[in-house]
Amino acid sequence: MTAAAHKTIPELGSIRFENVTKKFGSITALDNVSVEFAANKINVLLGLSGSGKSTMLRHINGLNKPSTGDVWTLGTPVHSASPTTLRALRNNVGMIFQQFHLVESxxxxxxxxxxxxxxxxxxxxxxxxxxxxxxxxxxxxxxxxxxxxxxxxxxxxxxxxxxxxxxxxxxxxxxPTVLLADEPVASLDPLSSAGVIELLAQISREENLTVICSLHQVHIALEFADRIVGLNAGRVVLDRPAAGLTHNDVDGIYAPVPVDERVKIAV
Ligand SMILES: Nc1ncnc2c1ncn2[C@@H]1O[C@H](COP(=O)(O)OP(=O)(O)OP(=O)(O)O)[C@@H](O)[C@H]1O
Ligand SMILES: [Mg+2]
Structure with missing residues (x-):
């Protein structure tokens, strides 16, 4: 029996990345990421621009597929799912974006x-x-x-x-069972930002919704997140409950990474 055959299938409610690497040409957007998001909670992704936050979100509903590794969302093996299975999954996974994507007319x-x-x-x-x-x-x-x-x-x-x-x-x-939010407050003033995140937190509690939200505002993450996952150059560098985390703990996520190193990883 192979090692893969021994792997446990994640529970229906969970979202799990197992050794996920995603390459776009010479860029490694995700580098051997293993993480399990907390169900029915607010999970916040933090990291510098280009650290892989949107790529991670796009793997959860199959808009991106891993180059290697497995992604499980609500019991669906996204890495090997057919287009029909992914369509069914996306009915359970809502998504909101920085630019809202409403039809303005x-x-x-x-x-x-x-x-x-x-x-x-x-x-x-x-x-x-x-x-x-x-x-x-x-x-x-x-x-x-x-x-x-x-x-x-x-x-x-x-x-x-x-x-x-x-x-x-x-x-x-x-x-939806899961709501993905890609920088939902990046275009908003501080007051509206807090209002939108507060609304997400309230709805998450009322609906037992699993929220996975990328943010650039550390103070909002520390106030509203249940769990914080920090990415740096495609690697998970922090994965902890938000309670008790300080700005200092989070600062390490933002250490600069030499561009050369990312290209080297891809070779
Ligand atoms: N479709 C694609 N083709 C080529 N490269 C891509 C593609 N999508 C993402 N990348 C690259 O993968 C890396 C991670 O990008 P990603 O958009 O996930 O970062 P991010 O953390 O969301 O950044 P930001 O905070 O600016 O939104 C970047 O170097 C980006 O240029
Ligand atoms: Mg992004």
């Missing part, structure tokens, strides 16, 4: 309804082409994120913080 409510497209058959054109239960649920999600009064406004007219809340509502309508 569409109403806020219709934007939220589009979050349901993955589980509806056929294309939809216009708000009224969605089943009533979807429209009602979209309204509920908007109320939850504090935007009920903006439902019929064009998304492009909202402030950045409001757009990110709408994007969260769009992700929630999928009823």
């Amino acid at each position: 569409m109403s806020v409510l219709e934007n939220v309804c589009t979050g349901k497209l993955g589980s509806l058959r056929g294309p939809r054109f216009g708000l009224w082409s969605y089943p009533r239960y979807v429209r009602e649920n979209a309204m509920e999600q908007l109320a939850r994120v504090g935007l009920a009064d903006k439902a019929f406004q064009r998304a492009g007219t909202l402030s950045g913080g409001q757009q990110q809340r709408a994007a969260i509502a769009r992700a929630l309508i999928q009823r």
